[in-house]
Amino acid sequence: MSDPYETTEEHLERLLGRALNSFDLPDATVERLESALAHSTSLHSSHHSAGLHRETFKHAFLLSDGSSLTLWELAHNASRDGTTQHELYTEEDGVRLAASRLPRPGGTGGSGFPGGDGATGRGAGRGAGRPDRDPDTDLDADLEILATLMAVRPPARRVFVPDNSADHARRVLRRAENADRPGRDTALRLSGAVAHQITQAFGRRCSVEGRDAGFTLYEHAFLLRDGSEVSLWEVEHTATPDGRHMCEVYGTERAAREAMELRARVG
Structure with a gap:
Protein backbone atom coordinates (compact mmCIF):
# COMPACT_ATOMS: atom_id res chain seq x y z
CA MET A 1 0.00 0.00 0.00
CA SER A 2 3.00 2.28 -0.34
CA ASP A 3 2.94 5.11 -2.87
CA PRO A 4 5.24 3.93 -5.71
CA TYR A 5 6.10 7.53 -6.55
CA GLU A 6 7.10 8.44 -2.99
CA THR A 7 10.65 7.84 -1.80
CA THR A 8 11.28 6.38 1.63
CA GLU A 9 12.70 9.71 2.77
CA GLU A 10 9.56 11.53 1.60
CA HIS A 11 7.31 8.93 3.19
CA LEU A 12 9.08 9.22 6.52
CA GLU A 13 9.01 13.01 6.42
CA ARG A 14 5.27 12.98 5.73
CA LEU A 15 4.67 10.38 8.44
CA LEU A 16 6.53 12.31 11.15
CA GLY A 17 5.18 15.66 9.99
CA ARG A 18 1.52 14.78 10.36
CA ALA A 19 1.76 12.89 13.67
CA LEU A 20 0.63 15.04 16.60
CA ASN A 21 2.84 13.09 19.02
CA SER A 22 5.97 12.70 16.89
CA PHE A 23 7.96 14.52 19.57
CA ASP A 24 7.30 11.55 21.87
CA LEU A 25 9.28 9.15 19.69
CA PRO A 26 12.62 8.23 21.28
CA ASP A 27 15.59 10.07 19.78
CA ALA A 28 17.28 6.72 19.11
CA THR A 29 14.32 5.62 16.97
CA VAL A 30 14.34 8.81 14.91
CA GLU A 31 18.10 8.52 14.41
CA ARG A 32 17.78 4.91 13.20
CA LEU A 33 15.06 5.92 10.75
CA GLU A 34 17.44 8.38 9.10
CA SER A 35 19.18 5.37 7.51
CA ALA A 36 15.98 3.85 6.09
CA LEU A 37 16.43 2.47 2.56
CA ALA A 38 12.95 1.11 1.82
CA HIS A 39 9.53 0.97 3.39
CA SER A 40 6.22 -0.82 3.23
CA THR A 41 2.82 0.29 4.59
CA SER A 42 -0.14 -1.97 5.30
CA LEU A 43 -3.56 -1.48 6.88
CA HIS A 44 -3.58 -3.41 10.14
CA SER A 45 -7.13 -2.70 11.35
CA SER A 46 -10.08 -0.45 10.55
CA HIS A 47 -13.30 0.54 12.31
CA HIS A 48 -16.11 2.81 11.03
CA SER A 49 -19.33 3.47 12.94
CA ALA A 50 -21.79 6.36 13.39
CA GLY A 51 -19.54 8.90 11.73
CA LEU A 52 -16.45 7.93 13.72
CA HIS A 53 -13.56 6.11 12.12
CA ARG A 54 -10.17 4.83 13.16
CA GLU A 55 -7.52 2.95 11.22
CA THR A 56 -4.23 1.42 12.31
CA PHE A 57 -1.37 1.23 9.83
CA LYS A 58 1.88 -0.71 10.07
CA HIS A 59 4.90 1.08 8.55
CA ALA A 60 7.93 -1.22 8.16
CA PHE A 61 11.34 0.23 7.29
CA LEU A 62 14.47 -1.54 6.05
CA LEU A 63 17.56 0.14 7.50
CA SER A 64 21.05 0.42 6.02
CA ASP A 65 22.51 -2.04 8.56
CA GLY A 66 20.11 -4.76 7.37
CA SER A 67 17.79 -4.48 10.37
CA SER A 68 14.15 -3.43 10.27
CA LEU A 69 12.08 -0.99 12.31
CA THR A 70 8.30 -0.72 12.59
CA LEU A 71 6.11 2.29 13.39
CA TRP A 72 2.42 1.93 14.20
CA GLU A 73 0.15 4.75 13.08
CA LEU A 74 -3.33 5.51 14.42
CA ALA A 75 -5.57 7.69 12.23
CA HIS A 76 -8.94 8.84 13.62
CA ASN A 77 -11.52 11.62 13.43
CA ALA A 78 -12.32 11.80 17.16
CA SER A 79 -11.21 15.44 17.39
CA ARG A 80 -13.71 18.21 18.14
CA ASP A 81 -13.75 19.43 14.53
CA GLY A 82 -13.94 15.93 13.04
CA THR A 83 -10.71 16.25 11.06
CA THR A 84 -8.46 13.21 10.72
CA GLN A 85 -5.59 13.17 13.20
CA HIS A 86 -2.53 10.93 13.22
CA GLU A 87 -0.49 9.46 16.09
CA LEU A 88 2.65 7.30 15.98
CA TYR A 89 3.81 4.54 18.30
CA THR A 90 6.81 2.23 18.35
CA GLU A 91 4.90 -0.75 19.78
CA GLU A 92 1.68 -2.45 18.71
CA ASP A 93 0.50 -2.46 22.34
CA GLY A 94 0.86 1.32 22.41
CA VAL A 95 -1.31 1.92 19.38
CA ARG A 96 -3.90 -0.58 20.65
CA LEU A 97 -4.10 1.25 23.97
CA ALA A 98 -4.47 4.61 22.22
CA ALA A 99 -7.24 3.23 19.99
CA SER A 100 -9.08 1.81 22.99
CA ARG A 101 -9.23 5.27 24.57
CA LEU A 102 -10.94 6.91 21.60
CA PRO A 103 -14.62 7.83 21.97
CA ARG A 104 -17.15 5.24 20.85
CA PRO A 105 -20.53 5.89 19.20
CA GLY A 106 -22.98 7.03 21.85
CA GLY A 107 -20.35 8.92 23.84
CA THR A 108 -18.51 5.99 25.39
CA GLY A 109 -14.75 5.72 25.41
CA GLY A 110 -11.82 7.62 26.81
CA SER A 111 -11.02 11.27 26.22
CA GLY A 112 -7.88 13.33 26.21
CA PHE A 113 -5.31 15.27 24.22
CA PRO A 114 -4.47 15.88 21.45
CA GLY A 115 -7.59 17.34 19.88
CA GLY A 116 -9.68 17.27 23.04
CA ASP A 117 -11.51 13.99 22.39
CA GLY A 118 -8.75 11.59 21.34
CA ALA A 119 -5.87 9.99 23.22
CA THR A 120 -2.12 10.12 22.94
CA GLY A 121 -1.20 6.95 24.78
CA ARG A 122 0.47 8.73 27.70
CA GLY A 123 -2.57 8.60 29.97
CA ALA A 124 -6.34 8.62 29.97
CA GLY A 125 -8.71 11.12 31.52
CA ARG A 126 -7.13 14.36 30.38
CA GLY A 127 -10.45 16.20 30.64
CA ALA A 128 -13.88 14.89 29.73
CA GLY A 129 -16.17 16.70 27.34
CA ARG A 130 -19.31 18.53 28.49
CA PRO A 131 -22.41 20.10 26.89
CA ASP A 132 -22.05 23.58 25.37
CA ARG A 133 -22.60 26.37 27.85
CA ASP A 134 -23.03 30.13 27.71
Whole structure:
Protein backbone atom coordinates (compact mmCIF):
# COMPACT_ATOMS: atom_id res chain seq x y z
CA MET A 1 0.00 0.00 0.00
CA SER A 2 3.00 2.28 -0.34
CA ASP A 3 2.94 5.11 -2.87
CA PRO A 4 5.24 3.93 -5.71
CA TYR A 5 6.10 7.53 -6.55
CA GLU A 6 7.10 8.44 -2.99
CA THR A 7 10.65 7.84 -1.80
CA THR A 8 11.28 6.38 1.63
CA GLU A 9 12.70 9.71 2.77
CA GLU A 10 9.56 11.53 1.60
CA HIS A 11 7.31 8.93 3.19
CA LEU A 12 9.08 9.22 6.52
CA GLU A 13 9.01 13.01 6.42
CA ARG A 14 5.27 12.98 5.73
CA LEU A 15 4.67 10.38 8.44
CA LEU A 16 6.53 12.31 11.15
CA GLY A 17 5.18 15.66 9.99
CA ARG A 18 1.52 14.78 10.36
CA ALA A 19 1.76 12.89 13.67
CA LEU A 20 0.63 15.04 16.60
CA ASN A 21 2.84 13.09 19.02
CA SER A 22 5.97 12.70 16.89
CA PHE A 23 7.96 14.52 19.57
CA ASP A 24 7.30 11.55 21.87
CA LEU A 25 9.28 9.15 19.69
CA PRO A 26 12.62 8.23 21.28
CA ASP A 27 15.59 10.07 19.78
CA ALA A 28 17.28 6.72 19.11
CA THR A 29 14.32 5.62 16.97
CA VAL A 30 14.34 8.81 14.91
CA GLU A 31 18.10 8.52 14.41
CA ARG A 32 17.78 4.91 13.20
CA LEU A 33 15.06 5.92 10.75
CA GLU A 34 17.44 8.38 9.10
CA SER A 35 19.18 5.37 7.51
CA ALA A 36 15.98 3.85 6.09
CA LEU A 37 16.43 2.47 2.56
CA ALA A 38 12.95 1.11 1.82
CA HIS A 39 9.53 0.97 3.39
CA SER A 40 6.22 -0.82 3.23
CA THR A 41 2.82 0.29 4.59
CA SER A 42 -0.14 -1.97 5.30
CA LEU A 43 -3.56 -1.48 6.88
CA HIS A 44 -3.58 -3.41 10.14
CA SER A 45 -7.13 -2.70 11.35
CA SER A 46 -10.08 -0.45 10.55
CA HIS A 47 -13.30 0.54 12.31
CA HIS A 48 -16.11 2.81 11.03
CA SER A 49 -19.33 3.47 12.94
CA ALA A 50 -21.79 6.36 13.39
CA GLY A 51 -19.54 8.90 11.73
CA LEU A 52 -16.45 7.93 13.72
CA HIS A 53 -13.56 6.11 12.12
CA ARG A 54 -10.17 4.83 13.16
CA GLU A 55 -7.52 2.95 11.22
CA THR A 56 -4.23 1.42 12.31
CA PHE A 57 -1.37 1.23 9.83
CA LYS A 58 1.88 -0.71 10.07
CA HIS A 59 4.90 1.08 8.55
CA ALA A 60 7.93 -1.22 8.16
CA PHE A 61 11.34 0.23 7.29
CA LEU A 62 14.47 -1.54 6.05
CA LEU A 63 17.56 0.14 7.50
CA SER A 64 21.05 0.42 6.02
CA ASP A 65 22.51 -2.04 8.56
CA GLY A 66 20.11 -4.76 7.37
CA SER A 67 17.79 -4.48 10.37
CA SER A 68 14.15 -3.43 10.27
CA LEU A 69 12.08 -0.99 12.31
CA THR A 70 8.30 -0.72 12.59
CA LEU A 71 6.11 2.29 13.39
CA TRP A 72 2.42 1.93 14.20
CA GLU A 73 0.15 4.75 13.08
CA LEU A 74 -3.33 5.51 14.42
CA ALA A 75 -5.57 7.69 12.23
CA HIS A 76 -8.94 8.84 13.62
CA ASN A 77 -11.52 11.62 13.43
CA ALA A 78 -12.32 11.80 17.16
CA SER A 79 -11.21 15.44 17.39
CA ARG A 80 -13.71 18.21 18.14
CA ASP A 81 -13.75 19.43 14.53
CA GLY A 82 -13.94 15.93 13.04
CA THR A 83 -10.71 16.25 11.06
CA THR A 84 -8.46 13.21 10.72
CA GLN A 85 -5.59 13.17 13.20
CA HIS A 86 -2.53 10.93 13.22
CA GLU A 87 -0.49 9.46 16.09
CA LEU A 88 2.65 7.30 15.98
CA TYR A 89 3.81 4.54 18.30
CA THR A 90 6.81 2.23 18.35
CA GLU A 91 4.90 -0.75 19.78
CA GLU A 92 1.68 -2.45 18.71
CA ASP A 93 0.50 -2.46 22.34
CA GLY A 94 0.86 1.32 22.41
CA VAL A 95 -1.31 1.92 19.38
CA ARG A 96 -3.90 -0.58 20.65
CA LEU A 97 -4.10 1.25 23.97
CA ALA A 98 -4.47 4.61 22.22
CA ALA A 99 -7.24 3.23 19.99
CA SER A 100 -9.08 1.81 22.99
CA ARG A 101 -9.23 5.27 24.57
CA LEU A 102 -10.94 6.91 21.60
CA PRO A 103 -14.62 7.83 21.97
CA ARG A 104 -17.15 5.24 20.85
CA PRO A 105 -20.53 5.89 19.20
CA GLY A 106 -22.98 7.03 21.85
CA GLY A 107 -20.35 8.92 23.84
CA THR A 108 -18.51 5.99 25.39
CA GLY A 109 -14.75 5.72 25.41
CA GLY A 110 -11.82 7.62 26.81
CA SER A 111 -11.02 11.27 26.22
CA GLY A 112 -7.88 13.33 26.21
CA PHE A 113 -5.31 15.27 24.22
CA PRO A 114 -4.47 15.88 21.45
CA GLY A 115 -7.59 17.34 19.88
CA GLY A 116 -9.68 17.27 23.04
CA ASP A 117 -11.51 13.99 22.39
CA GLY A 118 -8.75 11.59 21.34
CA ALA A 119 -5.87 9.99 23.22
CA THR A 120 -2.12 10.12 22.94
CA GLY A 121 -1.20 6.95 24.78
CA ARG A 122 0.47 8.73 27.70
CA GLY A 123 -2.57 8.60 29.97
CA ALA A 124 -6.34 8.62 29.97
CA GLY A 125 -8.71 11.12 31.52
CA ARG A 126 -7.13 14.36 30.38
CA GLY A 127 -10.45 16.20 30.64
CA ALA A 128 -13.88 14.89 29.73
CA GLY A 129 -16.17 16.70 27.34
CA ARG A 130 -19.31 18.53 28.49
CA PRO A 131 -22.41 20.10 26.89
CA ASP A 132 -22.05 23.58 25.37
CA ARG A 133 -22.60 26.37 27.85
CA ASP A 134 -23.03 30.13 27.71
CA PRO A 135 -19.44 31.47 27.84
CA ASP A 136 -20.52 34.89 29.11
CA THR A 137 -22.27 33.52 32.21
CA ASP A 138 -19.98 30.57 32.90
CA LEU A 139 -16.50 32.10 32.49
CA ASP A 140 -16.27 33.34 36.09
CA ALA A 141 -17.53 30.01 37.40
CA ASP A 142 -14.96 28.13 35.31
CA LEU A 143 -12.15 30.34 36.57
CA GLU A 144 -13.30 29.91 40.17
CA ILE A 145 -13.31 26.13 39.79
CA LEU A 146 -9.94 26.27 38.05
CA ALA A 147 -8.44 28.29 40.92
CA THR A 148 -9.94 25.94 43.53
CA LEU A 149 -8.62 22.81 41.85
CA MET A 150 -5.18 24.37 41.51
CA ALA A 151 -4.76 24.51 45.28
CA VAL A 152 -1.57 23.09 46.75
CA ARG A 153 -1.67 19.28 46.91
CA PRO A 154 -0.06 17.13 49.61
CA PRO A 155 3.17 15.47 48.46
CA ALA A 156 2.73 12.03 46.92
CA ARG A 157 5.01 9.03 47.38
CA ARG A 158 7.50 8.69 44.52
CA VAL A 159 7.65 5.52 42.45
CA PHE A 160 10.57 6.03 40.07
CA VAL A 161 10.95 3.80 37.02
CA PRO A 162 14.23 3.49 35.06
CA ASP A 163 13.10 3.83 31.42
CA ASN A 164 15.42 5.93 29.22
CA SER A 165 14.80 8.77 31.65
CA ALA A 166 17.46 11.14 30.27
CA ASP A 167 15.95 10.75 26.80
CA HIS A 168 12.48 11.37 28.21
CA ALA A 169 13.69 14.61 29.81
CA ARG A 170 15.15 15.77 26.48
CA ARG A 171 11.84 15.11 24.72
CA VAL A 172 9.82 16.97 27.35
CA LEU A 173 12.06 20.02 27.03
CA ARG A 174 12.16 19.77 23.23
CA ARG A 175 8.36 19.94 22.83
CA ALA A 176 8.00 22.98 25.12
CA GLU A 177 6.84 26.04 23.17
CA ASN A 178 7.05 28.67 25.92
CA ALA A 179 10.00 31.07 25.80
CA ASP A 180 10.55 30.86 29.58
CA ARG A 181 10.99 27.07 29.63
CA PRO A 182 13.90 25.64 31.67
CA GLY A 183 17.20 26.28 29.93
CA ARG A 184 20.58 24.70 29.28
CA ASP A 185 21.54 24.24 32.94
CA THR A 186 18.41 22.19 33.65
CA ALA A 187 18.87 20.15 30.49
CA LEU A 188 22.48 19.41 31.43
CA ARG A 189 21.50 18.34 34.92
CA LEU A 190 18.71 16.08 33.62
CA SER A 191 21.13 14.35 31.28
CA GLY A 192 22.12 12.39 34.38
CA ALA A 193 18.58 11.16 35.10
CA VAL A 194 18.42 7.43 35.86
CA ALA A 195 14.67 7.06 36.54
CA HIS A 196 11.49 9.10 36.38
CA GLN A 197 7.82 9.22 37.31
CA ILE A 198 4.96 10.97 35.47
CA THR A 199 1.96 12.14 37.50
CA GLN A 200 -1.13 14.02 36.36
CA ALA A 201 -1.58 16.85 38.84
CA PHE A 202 -4.54 18.61 37.29
CA GLY A 203 -7.07 18.27 34.48
CA ARG A 204 -9.96 20.52 33.54
CA ARG A 205 -12.05 21.76 30.60
CA CYS A 206 -13.44 25.30 30.61
CA SER A 207 -14.58 28.09 28.32
CA VAL A 208 -11.87 30.54 27.19
CA GLU A 209 -13.12 33.54 25.23
CA GLY A 210 -16.13 31.57 24.06
CA ARG A 211 -14.15 28.48 23.07
CA ASP A 212 -14.00 25.13 24.81
CA ALA A 213 -10.44 24.52 26.03
CA GLY A 214 -8.71 21.78 27.97
CA PHE A 215 -5.93 22.09 30.54
CA THR A 216 -3.78 19.27 31.93
CA LEU A 217 -0.80 19.58 34.25
CA TYR A 218 1.81 16.83 34.54
CA GLU A 219 4.75 16.51 36.89
CA HIS A 220 7.75 14.73 35.36
CA ALA A 221 9.88 13.86 38.39
CA PHE A 222 13.44 12.65 37.73
CA LEU A 223 15.86 10.78 39.97
CA LEU A 224 19.49 11.74 39.29
CA ARG A 225 22.66 9.70 39.73
CA ASP A 226 23.57 11.57 42.92
CA GLY A 227 20.24 10.68 44.52
CA SER A 228 18.71 14.15 44.12
CA GLU A 229 15.40 14.83 42.39
CA VAL A 230 14.36 17.37 39.75
CA SER A 231 10.85 17.99 38.43
CA LEU A 232 9.59 19.45 35.18
CA TRP A 233 6.01 20.72 35.15
CA GLU A 234 4.29 20.32 31.78
CA VAL A 235 1.12 22.18 30.86
CA GLU A 236 -0.87 20.79 27.92
CA HIS A 237 -3.73 22.97 26.74
CA THR A 238 -5.85 24.00 23.76
CA ALA A 239 -6.33 27.63 24.84
CA THR A 240 -4.83 28.82 21.56
CA PRO A 241 -6.47 31.04 18.92
CA ASP A 242 -7.10 28.09 16.59
CA GLY A 243 -7.67 25.45 19.29
CA ARG A 244 -4.31 23.87 18.55
CA HIS A 245 -2.81 21.55 21.15
CA MET A 246 0.16 23.27 22.86
CA CYS A 247 2.77 22.15 25.41
CA GLU A 248 4.54 24.42 27.87
CA VAL A 249 7.15 23.34 30.44
CA TYR A 250 8.14 25.09 33.67
CA GLY A 251 10.67 24.48 36.40
CA THR A 252 8.21 24.91 39.29
CA GLU A 253 4.64 23.92 39.96
CA ARG A 254 3.76 27.49 40.91
CA ALA A 255 4.98 28.85 37.57
CA ALA A 256 3.04 26.18 35.69
CA ARG A 257 -0.19 26.86 37.57
CA GLU A 258 0.17 30.63 37.10
CA ALA A 259 0.65 30.05 33.37
CA MET A 260 -2.52 27.91 33.27
CA GLU A 261 -4.52 30.55 35.07
CA LEU A 262 -3.27 33.23 32.71
CA ARG A 263 -4.11 31.11 29.68
CA ALA A 264 -7.59 30.45 31.08
CA ARG A 265 -8.21 34.19 31.36
CA VAL A 266 -6.59 35.36 28.13
CA GLY A 267 -6.59 32.40 25.73
